[in-house]
Amino acid sequence: MFKENDLRQKLFGSYFIGTAIFLLGSLQGGAQGVSPEQNYAANSPGVVMVQTVFSGTVYVNKVEMNEGRFQQLVDSVKKLDTTGTMFSAEEKLDIVVKALYNRPLRYLSATTEYFRQQHRIVSTGTGFFATGDGYLLTNCHNIDRDSVFIRRQFILSTYEDVTAANIRSLQGSWDMTLTDEQRNLLNNAYSVIYAQVSSMIIFDLKKEIFVQFRVDNGDESFTTRRMPARVIIKGKPMPGKDVAILKIDSVQQVPTLAISKDSIARIGEQVYVYGYPEPVTSNAFLARETGIEPTLTAGIVSAIKRSKGGWPVIQTDAVITHGSSGSPVCNGNGEVIGVATFGSLEQNTGSLAAGFNFAIPLSVVREFLDSIKLSPVMSDASYAFNTGLDFYYKGYYRKALQKFLATKKLNVQFPLVNYHIRECNRKIAAGLDSESSMKQFVFRVLAVLFIVGGVFVFYRWKKKLAN
Numbered sequence: 484m485f486k487e488n489d490l491r492q493k494l495f496g497s498y499f500i501g502t503a504i505f506l507l508g509s510l511q512g513g514a515q516g517v518s519p520e521q522n523y524a525a526n527s528p529g530v531v532m533v534q535t536v537f538s539g540t541v542y543v544n545k546v547e548m549n550e551g552r553f554q555q556l557v558d559s560v561k562k563l564d565t566t567g568t569m570f571s572a573e574e575k576l577d578i579v580v581k582a583l584y585n586r587p588l589r590y591l592s593a594t595t596e597y598f599r600q601q602h603r604i605v606s607t608g609t610g611f612f613a614t615g616d617g618y619l620l621t622n623c624h625n626i627d628r629d630s631v632f633i634r635r636q637f638i639l640s641t642y643e644d645v646t647a648a649n650i651r652s653l654q655g656s657w658d659m660t661l662t663d664e665q666r667n668l669l670n671n672a673y674s675v676i677y678a679q680v681s682s683m684i685i686f687d688l689k690k691e692i693f694v695q696f697r698v699d700n701g702d703e704s705f706t707t708r709r710m711p712a713r714v715i716i717k718g719k720p721m722p723g724k725d726v727a728i729l730k731i732d733s734v735q736q737v738p739t740l741a742i743s744k745d746s747i748a749r750i751g752e753q754v755y756v757y758g759y760p761e762p763v764t765s766n767a768f769l770a771r772e773t774g775i776e777p778t779l780t781a782g783i784v785s786a787i788k789r790s791k792g793g794w795p796v797i798q799t800d801a802v803i804t805h806g807s808s809g810s811p812v813c814n815g816n817g818e819v820i821g822v823a824t825f826g827s828l829e830q831n832t833g834s835l836a837a838g839f840n841f842a843i844p845l846s847v848v849r850e851f852l853d854s855i856k857l858s859p860v861m862s863d864a865s866y867a868f869n870t871g872l873d874f875y876y877k878g879y880y881r882k883a884l885q886k887f888l889a890t891k892k893l894n895v896q897f898p899l900v901n902y903h904i905r906e907c908n909r910k911i912a913a914g915l916d917s918e919s920s921m922k923q924f925v926f927r928v929l930a931v932l933f934i935v936g937g938v939f940v941f942y943r944w945k946k947k948l949a950n
Contacts, residue, residue, distance in 0.1 A: 522817045528898035529740035530757045530777040532695040533610045538603040539688040544593040580665045587672035604636045608757040612739045616861025621809035624720035632895040633816040646673040698896035722791045736864040736894040741819035746846040750785045756801045758767045758810030803840040812842045864893040878917030880907040
């Protein structure tokens with residue numbers, strides 16, 4: 484009998500201790516994968532917009548109307564309607580405009596005089612911080628446009644401005660309001676003149692690189708900070724190794740992204756891409772201030788291909804388009820595994836083919852990092868913030884709050900930190916903190932166990948006395 488009771492006591496004790504350990508251990512929470520929401524919260528603060536600004540002085544031939552021929556055109560239109568009742572003034576204007584469109588070289592010609600115009604072209608892409616003191620990764624082609632591209636953009640932009648000025652001048656002299664169709668016809672007519680007989684000269688061409696990123700205002704809104712950047716090292720645009728490392732000065736504890744320890748991605752794994760796709764940033768229906776918020780697209784690693792240069796590239800079906808060049812491509816744990824670089828073109832249309840995009844893997848990126856002896860290191864502010872996010876998404880709001888407050892001490896303008904501080908305080912006040920709830924539950928269970936244990940020991944003692 485004694486041995487049987489002793490065995491029961493040991494079994495009860497083991498059960499009691501095991502239950503207590505299990506309940507106390509559950510306070511820390513089990514390991515969980517990173518959700519897309521947490522992935523975005525952790526990585527979006529460290530994503531930046533890279534702007535390359537080309538500026539210069541442009542000289543372009545003035546274009547003037549051949550007054551004699553134009554007057555003949557007007558007179559011929561008048562002869563069509565000698566009574567003035569067949570055509571309205573708007574219809575007569577339409578006949579004149581279409582005549583200019585059909586035979587622009589007869590009525591318009593370049594002069595020996597030049598317009599002088601200060602002009603600038605802005606090329607945008609994406610990048611991300613790799614260290615807390617302002618080193619960032621992007622594509623080489625974002626900052627190193629060739630002379631053909633630059634001249635083409637200057638030509639297009641300058642001709643658009645000059646043509647618009649010419650059309651406004653004609654409209655004012657005619658004292659008539661042009662329709663959209665008529666403006667388009669005149670625009671095409673002037674384009675022919677500028678393309679065939681006018682010339683353009685560019686002087687004092689300059690290039691400046693800027694980095695734009697979000698900073699927290701403290702009231703759930705963001706301000707855009709724009710800082711000049713310098714090139715530390717760069718490769719060559721595709722088919723070269725399209726990587727560039729930039730540096731902005733006078734910053735500390737900026738948000739950074741974690742770099743994966745793996746050199747190459749695995750086919751089939753989930754990926755997340757953060758960037759500034761041009762169709763979003765230039766969308767006329769979106770508020771301008773939201774343009775600095777990165778866009779998240781998701782997909783998988785579709786394949787590992789090899790470039791013409793012989794080095795590997797990551798193929799993914801995540802949406803990447805103009806403006807997304809230089810975007811960090813992250814795995815399911817939020818770690819960077821590559822840098823988005825180029826897409827694929829449709830054979831028939833020449834437009835980008837959706838779902839067939841490529842990124843440069845870390846094995847290539849590390850060549851550039853190693854050459855300047857730069858080790859990507861997560862900033863203390865990002866480490867504290869990401870730790871806070873781990874607690875936050877597991878419901879441990881008190882612990883998360885401590886980490887978010889630590890983040891704010893390190894970087895008072897860290898994006899999203901004030902939002903999470905407010906959310907933690909709100910959830911704690913509502914009694915939603917998992918640690919507090921779990922502690923209360925554990926204490927209640929322990930109290931019940933102690934009572935049951937006491938009753939068990941009492942009856943065992945009483946039974947022993949009876950024997």
